[in-house]
Amino acid sequence: MATVAPPAATPYAGVGWVSAVLDWATTTDHKKIGILYIVSAFAFAMVGGAFSLVMRTELAETGAILDAHLYNQFFTMHGTIMLFLFILPVSAGFMNYIVPLQLGAADMAFPRINALSYWMFAFGGVLLISSFAFDGGSASAGWTSYAPVSSNTGNNAQPLGIGVDLWLVGVVILGAASTAGAINFLTTIFKMRAPGLTMFRLSLFTWTTLVTSFLVLLATPVLAATLILLFADRNGAGGAFFDPTGRGGQVLLWQNLFWFYSHPAVYIMVLPAMGAVSEIIPVFSRKPLFGYTSMVLALVAIGLLGFIVWAHHMFTTGGVFLPFFMASTFLIAIPTGVKFFNWMATMFRGAVQLTSAMLFAVGFLMLFLIGGITGVFFAAVPVDFALHDTYFVVSHLHYVLATGSAFGVFAAVYYWYPKMFGRMMNEGLGKVHFALTFLGANMLFWPQLMLGLDGMPRRINDYAANGGWELMNMISSIGAFVVAVAVLPFLFNLIYSAIYGPRAPDDPWEANTLEWATTSPPPPHNFDSLPEIRSDRPLFDQRWGVHEAEAHSDGSEPPPATPKDG
Amino acid sequence: MTTQAHAARQPHFLRRIFVGEEPMTVGLWGMVFFIFSEVMFFSGLIAAYLALRNDALVWAPANGGETLEVGFRPILFTIFLLASSIPMQWAAVAIRTGNRRALRWGLLFTLVLGTAFIINTGLEWAALDFGISDGPYGATFYLLTGFHGAHVLGGLLFIFTLWLRTYLGHFDAERNTAVEAASMYWHFVDVVWILLFSLLFIV
Numbered sequence: 001m002a003t004v005a006p007p008a009a010t011p012y013a014g015v016g017w018v019s020a021v022l023d024w025a026t027t028t029d030h031k032k033i034g035i036l037y038i039v040s041a042f043a044f045a046m047v048g049g050a051f052s053l054v055m056r057t058e059l060a061e062t063g064a065i066l067d068a069h070l071y072n073q074f075f076t077m078h079g080t081i082m083l084f085l086f087i088l089p090v091s092a093g094f095m096n097y098i099v100p101l102q103l104g105a106a107d108m109a110f111p112r113i114n115a116l117s118y119w120m121f122a123f124g125g126v127l128l129i130s131s132f133a134f135d136g137g138s139a140s141a142g143w144t145s146y147a148p149v150s151s152n153t154g155n156n157a158q159p160l161g162i163g164v165d166l167w168l169v170g171v172v173i174l175g176a177a178s179t180a181g182a183i184n185f186l187t188t189i190f191k192m193r194a195p196g197l198t199m200f201r202l203s204l205f206t207w208t209t210l211v212t213s214f215l216v217l218l219a220t221p222v223l224a225a226t227l228i229l230l231f232a233d234r235n236g237a238g239g240a241f242f243d244p245t246g247r248g249g250q251v252l253l254w255q256n257l258f259w260f261y262s263h264p265a266v267y268i269m270v271l272p273a274m275g276a277v278s279e280i281i282p283v284f285s286r287k288p289l290f291g292y293t294s295m296v297l298a299l300v301a302i303g304l305l306g307f308i309v310w311a312h313h314m315f316t317t318g319g320v321f322l323p324f325f326m327a328s329t330f331l332i333a334i335p336t337g338v339k340f341f342n343w344m345a346t347m348f349r350g351a352v353q354l355t356s357a358m359l360f361a362v363g364f365l366m367l368f369l370i371g372g373i374t375g376v377f378f379a380a381v382p383v384d385f386a387l388h389d390t391y392f393v394v395s396h397l398h399y400v401l402a403t404g405s406a407f408g409v410f411a412a413v414y415y416w417y418p419k420m421f422g423r424m425m426n427e428g429l430g431k432v433h434f435a436l437t438f439l440g441a442n443m444l445f446w447p448q449l450m451l452g453l454d455g456m457p458r459r460i461n462d463y464a465a466n467g468g469w470e471l472m473n474m475i476s477s478i479g480a481f482v483v484a485v486a487v488l489p490f491l492f493n494l495i496y497s498a499i500y501g502p503r504a505p506d507d508p509w510e511a512n513t514l515e516w517a518t519t520s521p522p523p524p525h526n527f528d529s530l531p532e533i534r535s536d537r538p539l540f541d542q543r544w545g546v547h548e549a550e551a552h553s554d555g556s557e558p559p560p561a562t563p564k565d566g
Numbered sequence: 567m568t569t570q571a572h573a574a575r576q577p578h579f580l581r582r583i584f585v586g587e588e589p590m591t592v593g594l595w596g597m598v599f600f601i602f603s604e605v606m607f608f609s610g611l612i613a614a615y616l617a618l619r620n621d622a623l624v625w626a627p628a629n630g631g632e633t634l635e636v637g638f639r640p641i642l643f644t645i646f647l648l649a650s651s652i653p654m655q656w657a658a659v660a661i662r663t664g665n666r667r668a669l670r671w672g673l674l675f676t677l678v679l680g681t682a683f684i685i686n687t688g689l690e691w692a693a694l695d696f697g698i699s700d701g702p703y704g705a706t707f708y709l710l711t712g713f714h715g716a717h718v719l720g721g722l723l724f725i726f727t728l729w730l731r732t733y734l735g736h737f738d739a740e741r742n743t744a745v746e747a748a749s750m751y752w753h754f755v756d757v758v759w760i761l762l763f764s765l766l767f768i769v
Contacts, residue, residue, distance in 0.1 A: 109592045183599040191592045221603045225610030232709060237698050240705035241614060247701045253617050257610060 028111035029524055030096050033118050035420060037093030038413075041086050044125055048081035053484055056444075060477035062470065064462040071461035072140035073132070073163070079143030080167065083269065084174050085125045087405045091272035092121075092181055094412050095209045097420060099185060101515035101522060102203045104194025104530045109187035117181040124173035127166060136161025142459065144262070145230070147242030147254040152234050154245030168231045175220045175227075182216035185209050194514070196533035200296070203513040203536065204289065207296050208275025211303040215264045215271075218307070223261035230254065252319045259310035267306045269401060270368075271299065273408020274339065277361045280415050281343050283511045284358035285350030291342040292536060298335035298342075305332045315384045322381050329379035336372055340365065355509075356430025360411035363438050364404060371399030374449070389459075392452025395445045403441045410437070410490070417494075418508045422520045423501030429493040436486030443479025447472035512537035593743040594750070601754050604717070608758055611710055615765065618702040625703060636767045643686035644763050647718070650679035651756050654725075658749040664739035666732055673729040676752065680722045687715045710762050717755050724748050 024032060051074045058065050066074070100108055108114045131138040140160060141150035145167065152159030189202070189210050202210075229241045233249065240247045242254040282289040289295065305328060311320035312329045343365055352358070374396040377383045387393065410433070417425050451472050456463065463469055507516040516539055518527050531542040590598070619625050657672025691708070698708040725748055731737065737745055 110596060113596075179603050183596055183603065186599050187592055187595045191595055217599060217603050218606050221607035222610035222613075225607050225614070229611075229614055229709070232698070232705065237705040237709075240699070240702045241618070247699075247705075248618075248622060249702065250617060250621060253614055256617070257614065260610075 026115075028107070028115045030100050030108045030111065030114060031420070031522065031524075031526075033114055034093045034095075034097030036118055037089050037096060037121070040122060040125070041090035041093060044081050044085035044089075044129075047129065048078050048086060049484065049487070051075075051078040051081070053480055056477040056480035058461055059463075059473050061474065062463060062465045066461055068461050069140060070137070072142075072459070073138045075459060076140050076142050076145075076167075077128070077132075077138050080128060080139070080171070081125075082401070083143060083265070084171060085121075085128070087269045087401060087409070088174075088178060089121055089125075090409050091212070091269070091405075092117075092178065094205075094276065094409075094416065095185060095212075095272060096181075098416060098515055099206050099209050100188060100192070101419075101518065101526060102206050102513050103189065103192050104197060104514050104527060104533070105188065105192035106525050106527070108184050109192055110184050113180050114184055117177045117184070120173055120177035120180070124170045124177065127173065128170035131163040131166040131170075134162050134166065136163055138163040139167035140164075144258060146258075147230060147233070147249070147251050148239075148245065150230060150234075151239055151243040153239030153247075154243045156243070156245070165231060165234060168227045168234075172224050172227050172231075175224045178216050179220045179224075182213040182220070185213040186217065189213075194530050194533060197514075200293070201533060201536045201538075204278035204292075204295055204299075205272075205275035205513075207299055208271045208278070211299050212268050212271045215268050215303055215306060219261045219264040219268070222257060223265075226254065226257040226261065229257075252314070252317060255314050255317065256311070259313045260307075263310040263313065264303075264306040266400065267302055269405050270408075271302070273364065273405045273412075274299075276408050276412040276415065277343065277364050278339075279511075279513065280357050280361040280411050281346050283415075283509050284353045284355055284361075285347045286353070287346055287350040288512075288537065288540075289342070290345035290348075291338075294338055295342055298338040301335040302332060305335070312379060312384070315381050316388045326379055326381050330376065333372070333376050333379075340369065340372075355414065356425070356427055356434060357411045357414035359431065359434040360407050360414065363434065364407040364411060367399055367403035367407065367438075367441065371396060371401075371404050374399065387452055389457055390452035391448045391456045391458055394458050395448035395452060398445050398448070403445065407437075410434075413494075415509070416515075417497070418504030419515055419520050419522070421498050421501075422504050423497050423499075424504050424508060425497045425501060426493050429489045429496075433486055433490045433493065436489075437483055440479045440482030440484075440486055444476055444483055445479070447476040447479075451476075507539065510543070512540045514538055517542070591743045593747055597747040597750050601750065604754065604758075608713070608761075611706075611713060612761070612765065615706040615710060618706060622702055639686060640690065640763070640767060643683050644759065646679045646686075647683040647759055648756055650676045650683070651753050653679070654749045654752045658742070658745050661737050661742040661745050662739060666737060669737060669745065670729065670732050673725050673732070676725055677722060677729065680718055680725070680752075684715060684718055684722070687711060687718075707766060710766065714755070714758055714762055717758070721748070721752050721755050724751065 024036065027033060027036075054066070055071065055074055055078065058071060064071075096108070096114065100106070128138075139145065139150075141164060145164065148154065148156055150160060150164050152164075189206060193202075233239050233241045233243060238247050239245070239249050242249045242251060244251060278289060278295060309325060309329045309332065311325040314320050315322060315325070347362075354362075374392070378387065378393070378396065414425055414430055417423075451469055454467070454469060454472075456467070456469050463473075504520045506518065506520055508520075509516070514530070514533075515522075517531050531538050534541055653672040653675035657669045657676065660668030660672060691711075696704045696707075698704050728737075728745055728748055731744075
């Protein structure tokens with residue numbers, strides 16, 4: 001398979017760094033756009049992470065260092081950046097890089113729209129962060145931007161400034177970027193598959209991209225409409241939509257429309273991580289994925305159920321039909337459970353190799369489980385009434401997104417880095433990164449579960465000394481700094497390995513999917529030739545020969561033999 | 567029509583979606599997904615409209631009626647917009663047999679009718695005695711008609727570009743995805759107007 005890569009086709013060759021910058025700025029190559037997404041997303045994550053360190057410093061002890069308005073800006077922008085500028089684009093980056101390769105395609109269906117999506121995302125991100133430079137600072141109504149806190153009409157005594165307007169415009173631009181991306185992914189997956197690659201031979205990561213893209217396609221435009229209505233409310237319509245003290249708007253309308261997007265958005269953020277984990281666990285357990293079809297159906301079920309549960313964020317408003325949303329929310333535990341048991345059954349009696357990627361994948365299973373189970377707590381209306389708006393919510397969502405989605409992202413980095421940069425990452429540093437992150441994240445988020453049960457409300461910048469909350473807050477803050485320190489070996493590893501790492505072969509992990517059938521890194525056109533695709537594991541078939549693969553289609557690994565190709 | 571000309575015609579896009587005689591091109595798939603997202607965008611706006619209207623104590627423009635008086639002009643220009651789907655479809659069908667002359671005329675008729683609709687929206691806005699800040703009624707009215715008007719304008723730019731491209735010798739019986747995509751988009755914008763017209767002027 002491996003052939004010498006032809007010379008890179010750089011249209012601006014010859015002027016050194018100028019040509020390199022122009023090449024990256026004007027590229028329509030899905031691989032370069034993918035790397036741009038991933039690098040920008042990690043850069044934004046540094047900013048968002050710095051905000052969280054400021055907040056944990058503030059909360060470590062009683063007594064306020066920051067004034068409340070500044071603190072509000074920090075938690076608003078921390079949430080906004082981590083969701084819209086880190087998790088979503090970093091997933092988009094991996095999808096961009098990996099999905100066309102897994103389909104055996106030369107590029108995305110619409111390469112120029114792909115580049116447009118990236119630059120819209122970059123512009124929207126810069127716009128959001130630039131809001132700190134304006135009078136009144138950035139948005140400070142929380143990442144949910146509930147009206148009438150975010151309104152500037154009616155009886156709102158302290159209307160928020162232009163930061164909210166910039167936030168609205170920025171998020172609309174980010175939404176347009178991800179909608180265009182979703183159209184691109186869907187068309188690519190439906191139309192650009194290699195011969196023989198039927199829908200039920202797609203890799204799990206491609207399937208999660210498909211379902212995620214449908215969620216983005218159908219949910220994000222509703223968010224755009226919602227944000228535009230709030231923008232109109234603040235600039236001309238005088239609160240007619242969301243501010244009841246203005247001209248007869250409805251606050252619950254904002255919450256309904258917002259959560260109609262933002263609940264599916266949770267799955268938009270976690271499904272790509274699940275897809276990456278579904279690729280990594282079989283490869284490092286040396287077994288086929290257990291229950292491929294049930295995995296796909298569970299994925300589709302999560303996607304469909306995601307659209308009928310949004311009002312579980314609004315139980316305490318008294319404006320929603322509780323039994324329906326409680327039942328539909330409980331239902332989501334079923335397909336999620338199917339996925340968990342499939343992952344565990346895949347590892348069961350496998351020859352598990354604990355590489356950094358696998359460690360993060362297993363860490364994902366352990367910690368996302370806590371996030372999932374606390375989610376089931378909240379699905380129960382009586383529990384939700386007790387715990388609504390406490391630190392239990394904060395801990396739950398961070399177990400889902402920080403130790404769920406972000407662990408999936410780290411696993412994906414360790415797994416696909418050799419393909420992207422043609423070098424192996426340092427496994428020792430990777431394990432240090434995992435150990436520190438795992439320890440720090442639990443120190444950070446587990447005490448917050450306790451604080452929530454003790455009734456500590458979220459979104460406060462100070463608390464009384466006699467509430468018994470000091471110890472847990474201090475442990476949590478130390479945990480935050482442990483996680484921050486854990487980022488250092490990771491960053492060092494990324495840069496060091498790109499220069500000094502050992503050369504990666506085409507298929508360093510003996511994996512199953514098509515991206516490993518080309519060189520590392522792939523040439524601009526991706527493939528010189530494709531293996532024959534007869535199953536969902538074309539590289540396994542190629543390595544062992546189709547006949548032996550069919551003989552072992554029950555899942556047993558063939559006896560050790562000299563691979564026929566390689 | 568001879569059998570040969572009949573064989574040269576590609577099946578209609580609805581037929582391609584539901585029957586699948588001939589696979590849709592990549593560009594048409596993109597347009598189908600884009601229209602999905604547009605449907606959800608208007609669903610969000612219409613959901614807000616219905617929620618506000620359902621709970622409003624008073625839901626009336628300044629003239630006191632339940633909805634606007636349906637004058638002669640809105641009906642006339644609604645007919646113009648709906649009629650514009652006919653030359654658009656005629657153009658899309660014509661280019662499937664390579665008839666670029668008919669394509670050009672079809673696009674031109676569509677442009678004229680669509681522009682007339684846009685101008686009428688402006689005239690209508692100028693004549694109304696309430697504004698966007700006059701409560702939920704005014705706010706939803708101007709946002710719904712405004713976003714629909716923006717979509718008509720986008721469609722007109724799309725069609726105008728196609729019309730110019732015909733003079734560069736673009737489009738023939740085989741290569742006409744952009745025309746077909748424009749026609750899908752234009753029909754979608756028409757259907758949205760039927761819904762909005764019913765909600766704002768009739769129901």
